Amino acid sequence: MRDVKQFVAGEYDVVVVGAGHAGVEAALASSRLGMQTLLLTISLDSIAALPCNPNIGGTGKGHLVREIDALGGEMALNIDKAFIQSRMLNTSKGPAVHSLRVQADKKKYHTEMKKVLEDEPNLNLMQAEVIDVLIEDNEVKGVLTRTGAVYRCKAVVLATGTYLKARVYMGEVNFPSGPDGMFPANLLSDALKEKGFKLRRMKTGTPARVHRDSIDFSVMEVQPGDEEIVPFSFMNMDKGLDIDQVPCYLTYTTEKMHEIIRDNLHRSPMYAGEIEGVGPRYCPSIEDKVVRFADRDKHQVFIEPEGLDTKEMYVQGVSTSLPVEVQHQMYKNIIGLENVRIMRPAYAIEYDAIDATILKRTLEHREIKNLFFAGQINGSSGYEEAAAQGLIAGINAAHNIKGKEPFILDRSEAYIGVLIDDLVTKETNEPYRMMTSRAEYRLTLRQDNADLRLTKKGYEIGLVSEERYQRTIAKEMVINEELERLKNIRINPTEEVNKKLEELGSTPLKNSISLYELIKRPELNYDNTIIFDPDRKELKREVKQQVEIQIKYEGYIKKQMAQIEQFKKLENKKLDHIEDYSVIKGLSNEAIQKLNHIRPDSVGQASRISGVSPSDINVLLIYLEQMRRKGKNND
């Protein structure tokens, strides 16, 4: 294919390959930072597609969306235009793990995002399959498309999703195909291999889509949205995003269905060993669930709408790679789906991904200048994980070209930092999904304070508007003023006060105490203490929330801040100037090999590499000090 006559079709600063969630964020960030940007996709109809579940957000993922928003990305704004149901998960738990999750109208999400891309001044959007990346002297020069068009550029972001050498499996049937019937990208995969890239096979799957009219909802549990809708974007906090929400439904599999699955296991390519790719453990196929948890007589199934203008319904929890013939029998044995009509069958998909440990934390290739990777090609899974990487890759592509400092978030600053640090440091062997348990500083990295954590950074980069920036500054000020005010209100142990306290189910006071301290009592909160605070002004919901969280969890947050301080010490010991670790005496052989491969930025990152022991870390610290003093002596 590469023999086709080549012609130079254009020159850009940045070319982004793939217009999924990673690609669109990368392209928008780059063009908004003044880069002439070209976004290429195999099909303009698959821009920002949601080929699997029709949701955005969820535990950990909702945090990512909020962070993308605070930094000036698009995902939150776009889903606020296209959601059809909204829920805050985990509200019975602490604020750090509250997670916003909404149902998306898939088509609307796509259309709205496409509009945003089309309206972006420095952005050109085109349909083309990229089959090669042009590299000279370890530096990116452009891309080549299947039609022979060469686009010269200074930086490339590869955001190919699950398209590389993609293959779809349905039982004994399998064929090259991207997700949802799209073309796969086979040639680019070969080109990367020729360049010496080590590619690995990953696997994921999706359940069937079924016709709404063939479902008996009367036997299912209705799952409505929350009464109070919380927007994803901080810019929409004041706006009423009131919509008529559509419900989801909960039903169950049956023992009969499990039987059918067991009887047909040999026809599953996973069990027959035809699929070599590694699938995610948090997204098992129904056959996995039935085999691994054989004692369970039923599994949950959620029926979720794919959008407002379609009757297709997503059958969450029943992804499978069994043959279509078996799928029909299986799905009919889900309660309420006895007469089901499958519109799109379930399938497993296998695709190529790179080993992300060859990347820097900017997502740039360590050796090839200005070649960036973002999204599922890096071994992650999920729309939100992809979008977060796209944003960081787009920003850094622009920064490289402008000669600006790289933009890196660390593990104590954002879930995005945790995500990328994990991807480039740990050799993950399954598609990586964000989870709150992966963030060691979870209590401070909340979705509710993403704006306070990151808006300033987004502003410095140039992606956050003046309006958004001023808004955040003002919010921060009001919060701090209110906290100060509460600290200065003294509550005395008068009869009246103690009576009120008893009414609230709290114990009487013996000594005078500040209202700030009083709110810390578990049975009290900001709202119900207004009776002690006649001068209180009504504050915005988001401000009240911050005030309450900061008071109630002060102790835990302080503890975490101390941990972060410790963490930062090692993160600030930079290693990026070390070219060959084998010259450092005292390192173990395994450590030398791992360090030379992963090339950590800092001692902190080095300490997270498996095979690098505490004594190796000590050796690195001594070596750094040795170098520092040598440098001093030379001055």
Next chain:
Amino acid sequence: MLDTIAAISSAVGEAGIGIVRLSGKEAINIANRVFKGVKNKELIQAENRKLNYGHIIDEEGSIIDEVLIVYMKAPYTYTREDVVEIYCHGGIIPVRKVLELLLRKGARLAEPGEFTKRAFLNGRLDLSQAEAVIDIIRAKTDKSFQVSMNQLEGNLSKKITELRDQVLNMIAHVEASIDFPEDDIEEITYEELENMAHRVIEGIKELLNTANSGKILRDGLNTVILGKPNVGKSSLLNALLRENRAIVTDIPGTTRDIIEEFISIDGIPLKIVDTAGIRETEDIVEKIGVDRAKESIELADLIIAVFDASRELTEEDYNIIDLIKGKKSIAIFNKTDLPNSYTMEDLRKLLGHIEIIEASIANGIGIDKLEEKIKEMFYSGSLELDSTVVVTNIRHKNQLEKALRNMESALEDIRANIPLDCIEVDLRDCWDNLGEISGDTISEDILDRIFNEFCIGK
């Protein structure tokens, strides 16, 4: 800035004095908390580099030891930080008690080589010494890691693993319900968490009790008695036990295949291992297999090999001779009261430099000589009680205490219905504390547990 570290800095043994050293900003304050000088003089007012006489007092007000203490102000010290040195009575017990007290009072146990590391980082040692510093740290860390692993043989390791598993179970339940709120997994109740926390606390306390009564955390020269069946090993052991103070008798009902006996020969602590093998089958090699025997020989500080003069040397004897060559060992030429089948000279030729003692253990002959020999080797320095062993033990206890504190704090929060994500912070700390004893701190375990235990995948 840097925290204050403490460690035993003299060699462990029956020396005249033992030194415990503190370094860091809080050194003097921590020392002051445990020191009672004559005429109640506060240590804070102590003059730089002057000896102070007094006592180390524990929380209950009892005297731990009579000591001399010196305060050396930064920067003219080894580490260039404030340093306090406490000169205790010799032997393991006083220094260890003093160190444990300091750790309870806010000092952190120094990492292997950490004093030297600080000395370097604070500019005390010059560049040419940097590589030597690396060597020291490397050697000490690897050694202490190895020792730590060795110490974990048997019951302690099993118990730590069990406890850790219980904590991991709690974490997995908590994390699963946080990260997978919509999955069909039974959400853990606060009541269940409370019960689980109780069990862990009980478990840790039990371990700490045994640690305090000295059953598991004992230190001594690792001594192995080797010999073919009926050569007189158990007679030797019994003779040693009879003549010397037995520190601990074995724990009844134990199922371990390795039992340790502790004896003290004029103050030299001996830990005799593998006595189960000796007692039951009279043959350690047969009982625990050649590999295990080799392993315990590798770990031994001292080997006593017994040979039967009345019977011809067999293949087993030759095996033993091979095993002990080049090791710190003493050979016993036993049963000399019976007609000899070979001479001591024959044995000497085979053993080379290894010292041979003529004995008739059954008649009590030769035991004195053996004890003399052990003392001689110890005091001449050719036998060395590895101080990392002691430190490792203190480290274990220290970690157990931390784990206990964290789980107690978690329990308090569970009772107050504090949100799960806050409780989890203490749970994870507890898990890490226990992990540092057993050397596992990989967080992937948590996810593995979640995915194994719960059917995830909405």
